[in-house]
Amino acid sequence: MKRLFSIALMSICSYSQAAPSVIPLWPEGVPGAKSIGVEQVTDGRIANVSEPTLTVYGPALNKANGTAVIICPGGGYVRLSADKEGVKYANWLATLGVTSFVLKYRMKEFGHPAPLQDVLRAVRLVRSRAAELGIDPARIGVMGSSAGGHLAASAGTLFEHPLGRTGAALDATSARPDFLMLLYPVITMEGAAAHAGSRESLLGAAPDAALVRLMSLENQVNPATPPTLLVHTQADKAVPVENSILFYQALTRANVPAELYLFAQGGHGVGIRPDLGTTSDWPLRAEEWLRDQKLLIK
Numbered sequence: 001m002k003r004l005f006s007i008a009l010m011s012i013c014s015y016s017q018a019a020p021s022v023i024p025l026w027p028e029g030v031p032g033a034k035s036i037g038v039e040q041v042t043d044g045r046i047a048n049v050s051e052p053t054l055t056v057y058g059p060a061l062n063k064a065n066g067t068a069v070i071i072c073p074g075g076g077y078v079r080l081s082a083d084k085e086g087v088k089y090a091n092w093l094a095t096l097g098v099t100s101f102v103l104k105y106r107m108k109e110f111g112h113p114a115p116l117q118d119v120l121r122a123v124r125l126v127r128s129r130a131a132e133l134g135i136d137p138a139r140i141g142v143m144g145s146s147a148g149g150h151l152a153a154s155a156g157t158l159f160e161h162p163l164g165r166t167g168a169a170l171d172a173t174s175a176r177p178d179f180l181m182l183l184y185p186v187i188t189m190e191g192a193a194a195h196a197g198s199r200e201s202l203l204g205a206a207p208d209a210a211l212v213r214l215m216s217l218e219n220q221v222n223p224a225t226p227p228t229l230l231v232h233t234q235a236d237k238a239v240p241v242e243n244s245i246l247f248y249q250a251l252t253r254a255n256v257p258a259e260l261y262l263f264a265q266g267g268h269g270v271g272i273r274p275d276l277g278t279t280s281d282w283p284l285r286a287e288e289w290l291r292d293q294k295l296l297i298k
Contacts, residue, residue: 023101025052025121031166036109044083045075046104052118054101054125056133057090063097065298066136067290069181070101070122070155074146074269077107077115077201084271085145085183092272092283096296099135101126105151108201112215113163115202119155120164120175128173139295141179141226146239146269147198149185150217153247156180156228157220179293180228181286184236184268187243189216195239221250227257229289231282238268261285 030051040047059065073085080086082102090100105118123140130137144152158164159176189199189212203211213219228251232244244260251258263279274280290296 020058021056023054023056023125025054025103025118025125028168030106031117032110032114034110044081044087045079046082047075047079047107048109049080049104049106050109051104052106052121053104054122055086055104057087057094057100057102059097059099060094063095064099064134065097065296066134067097067139067141067295068099068101068126068130068133068135069093069141069143070103070119070126070177072103072105072119072142072144072148072151074144074148074184075107076195076197077147078197079107080104080148081145081269084269085148088272089143096287096290097298098290098296099133111204112202112211115151116154116158116161116164117166119151120159121166121168121170123155123159123175123177124170124173128170139178141181141295142177143181143183144185145183145271147186147195147202149182150187150198150202150215152177152180152182153185153187153217154215156225157217157222158214176224177226179226179295181231182228182244182247183231183282184233184239184270185230185243185247186239187217187247189213193240193242193246195243218246218250221247221254221256223254223256225251225254225256227293228259229286230258230260231263231286232261233263233266233270233279235264235266236268259289 073080086102106114142152142155165171186195230244232241248260266276266279
């Protein structure tokens with residue numbers, strides 16, 4: 001198994017393609033736009049986002065299968081781990097024939113519901129341009145890590161919420177993802193399992209109880225929530241494993257197909273790396289799940 005992962009990792013790291021293209025998310029103007037200063041990019045991390053975009057990473061040559069994944073990097077709604085939890089995942093998905101879109105979304109400077117508007121706009125935009133982008137409009141997933149996992153799960157549970165609409169014509173396009181992939185996600189905003197930093201950055205220092213409940217996404221799962229893959233570790237002390245368990249339990253109650261992989265090793269933000277025992281094999285488990293969902297068939 002270690003050899004299989006090493007081969008896969010070398011393939012991901014050595015994968016090269018043409019420079020990715022960037023699609024503005026709100027060409028007509030960002031809703032609630034305001035001046036927050038210059039965007040900051042440091043060591044593959046992005047902060048102070050005011051102009052959301054999608055960066056497109058195409059599938060490996062001759063492997064395109066029509067599946068698309070919108071990737072939401074984590075960072076506590078303070079910054080985006082755009083390289084580790086964006087580009088590297090996109091390069092891995094490319095080897096599987098998947099077209100990826102790394103989402104650069106608004107964060108604490110705007111607060112809720114700006115990130116929700118951005119991720120739902122991303123789904124609508126990709127679906128509306130499916131033919132042009134060479135993807136199947138019924139095979140568009142959202143993947144996220146940490147706070148990006150919270151945003152991805154928001155897309156999968158709040159895709160019809162009025163706060164996710166801005167009055168644009170594109171609101172008529174469905175924003176429901178067809179599947180979710182959640183890696184060590186923030187899910188709840190309530191109780192001991194909540195990640196306090198993400199909650200404050202998204203909802204403010206003293207959010208209303210109703211808003212906290214709304215954005216505790218285990219409360220928002222229903223039968224329309226898409227099939228979901230969850231990956232987490234016992235060793236995660238920043239975002240406790242209970243977050244994934246709560247979401248999985250809610251999916252089970254709603255009869256939504258879901259798989260949950262809980263590993264022992266690896267603290268928060270494991271990403272794709274070869275030194276964590278069986279945890280390092282999560283991309284292989286994810287590939288198996290994608291195949292089982294018929295998402296890697298041309």
